[in-house]
Amino acid sequence: MASARLIRWLSAALVLLTVLALSTAGLHLASDATVGRARLGPYYPALLGLAGLIAFVLAVVIALQVLRLLRALRQRAPGARLSARLSALIAVLCLPPALLVFVFAMNFLFGAVDSRFAAPVAAALDDALEVGRLYLEERRDGAERAVAELAAQLGESDRGQWPAQVDQAIDRLGALQLAVFAGDGAVLASASADPDWLRPVQPSQQQRLRAGTLGVAGEVVGAGDEIVLQAQAVVDEPLPPAARALLQAVFPVPARYVPLAQRIEAASADYRQLEFLRGALKLSMALVLGLVLLLVLLAALLLALRASRRLAMPVARLAEATTRIARGEFGATVGAVAGDDELGDLVDAFNSMSHELALAQASVRGTQALIESQRAYLDAVLTRISSAVVGLDAGGRVRLLNPAGERLLGAEAGQLQGQDLEALAALRPDLAPFAQRIGERLRAHASGWREEVRLPEAPGAPILLLRGSALVEPDGGRGHLVVFDDATVLQRAQREAAWAEVARRLAHEIKNPLTPIQLAAERLRRRYLGRMAPDDAEVLERATGTIVSQVESLKALVNGFSDYARPQPPRRLRVALNALIGDVLDLHAQDPRLTLERRLAVAEILVEADPDRLRQVLNNLLRNAVEAMAAGTDGGMRLEVASAVEPHEGRAMAVVEIRDHGPGLPAGFDLAAVEPYRSDKPRGSGLGLVIVQRILEEHGGWLEADSPGDGGARFRIRLPVLA
């Protein structure tokens, strides 16, 4: 984070430094190229190429940034429009002032340049120069005359006298040097009045030609920092023109005049040069400053794009995060913004708000989960509870009906949902008293009540035990909850409890004397069997045998009573149901009268059960079937046993069907009405089916019984399959 911030700072500083460097370099270049000495002249092409390259690179980068911005605009990316507006705004704010300043700066500079070229100055300089020229021309004319006179004098004497004449003349003429050259350039005579002019200066070819043509010629010659007058005249000799001697005199220009003339010449030359360069000066200024302006504007535009993107970025992130929050993604945060400004505060506040929202959402979800859990728990309770529950709103309309209620009322919850109790009465006329009583209680605004309702028209004339209680609805209304049970079932349970107590006491009272009776009978048999006559011994043998066997029967009966009275909680083991059925059937297959037909499921069925108790269930049902068939038929007995898995109310249930081909169930047989110690069999205890039902209920299952149309009885065991 810190390094990223440092990199951003360095990047911005680099761009700013680049702009400053470009500006400074550009201004320096402008100064150098206009009023300076063009020291960078050799590098101008390279500098211009570099500037062009930088401008091109900047333009390409800006174009890429603009393209990216346009693409983001087309895709409606968050922050793109804001970034575009900021960029346009900054560009609009920057470009016109910069262009205006440039135009006015150029105007000012051009004006300043033009103001330097005033017409009177030019005329004055020209006049001064002309004065200087006239002075020099006058001096030159005087020099020509003096040289012409001396040449005429030399022409009247021999060449041998010339050195003396020249020596005499130099002081008289005030010349720096006098020299006489032959036609071939040889020095015939010379004299010098200045040590710097000891060596004769050869006239140029042009000077020779002019002197030869005109007879005498003179000119002003610059010699280093000095100005001298050189004048040549041909000596009139009786020789061919080419062979005639040439007299040359070098005259000084007064020392006071030279610097004045040089300054005038330099000023005039500079002024004329500047006048000539006025266009070039403006062009250089426009070129350099335009280039600097272009670079600075491009850099500024790039900075504007970057700045707008940086400014819009947090806003875009905020917009994106807001959209996510609007979609329900609470907790969406925005990355920290560099800089201690309002945007940073806004981002911090947003992140804090999002965090709080996430916490609130988590809390709401937790509460919802708790409510759902409680509702599921309540649903489970209502589903599992044996009592029927119906919930009514303030208008008496059904809001809730649990499965037990559906079973008792014989109607599905969906049918009654939102209907009032009159609809129930219309659906089930036999339940009219039930609906009527509840309606009466509701109208009386009873808060807690209890009542029994007999349904005389219903089959079996059940008695419903109702308990009502007022409820406050979630919307503030006053609802009602009615819990009702089939009182006949309750009564049966009460009877079963009473019978269990009877069985417990019976077992306790009977079991204790049985062992002494059995022991006494066996002792009688051992003591007196050998002493008695065969006939008496036979009677004793039969009698004691009967006593012992009956005691055994009584013990079995008492054990059955004990089992019924004090049931132990079943074990819970993984039991392979088909294998267990097979084991039990193998025992009964020993009976030669029995023909067993097995139709077990191909795949093994796993249930969670106590295997011993399941064996007891199967043995009880098989024994009942065999006994029923043995009593009703003389021939063979056919018993069919099948197993399968069937769905039941969304659960997989194992079904074991045992079907005999005996006389079938008695007319009006109802499993719900089966009670202990009531049996249709002469030797039955009346506990078999009761125990079977209890064991199955302990395992979450139940027993079904019916008589198929083609004869016999059919029992179905239903047990939950192990998931």
Place this chain on the structure above:
Amino acid sequence: MPCSNASDGAGGGRVARAGTVLAAVVLAACAGGERGGIEQAGLQRGDGRAELVLAVRLAPALREGLERGVPLNFLVEVTAGGERRESHRELRYLPLTRQYRLREPGLDYSRSFASAAAALAALERWPLPAPAHEGTVSIRVRLDRTRLPAPLVLPAVFDRRWRLDSGTRTWPAPA
């Protein structure tokens, strides 16, 4: 030169002139009109001496510049036997004496001429130190634009009229 002409109009709007000058940047790059150049360059060697013989033609703009005080510096680059030497000559107009002065600072050579033609004629016969190596000699003569007055250097980069360059000429070793 056209650039100066463009800015000489008195009384015109300065803003308009600024735009005109900007446009001149482009126009100067492809400036037309009569162009000068170094049309010939030859080397004469013999008797241990060497002389560069040139045919220099100045464009009117350069002539005008010369007469208005712009010095023209010509640079000669001589490469012989891997050794490279430079010498330059300056041609300048002296308004006081109305003379043209040709000067070679390195050799203390300075001569004045009454006309530009005479000065150019002197420039076109450029004595060179005889190369010690008698093999291949490469010579390039050009107007040294970096020695022009400062305001002229930058426009001269774009103005072909100020581009006097013989290119590199190579002479084989004498037979």
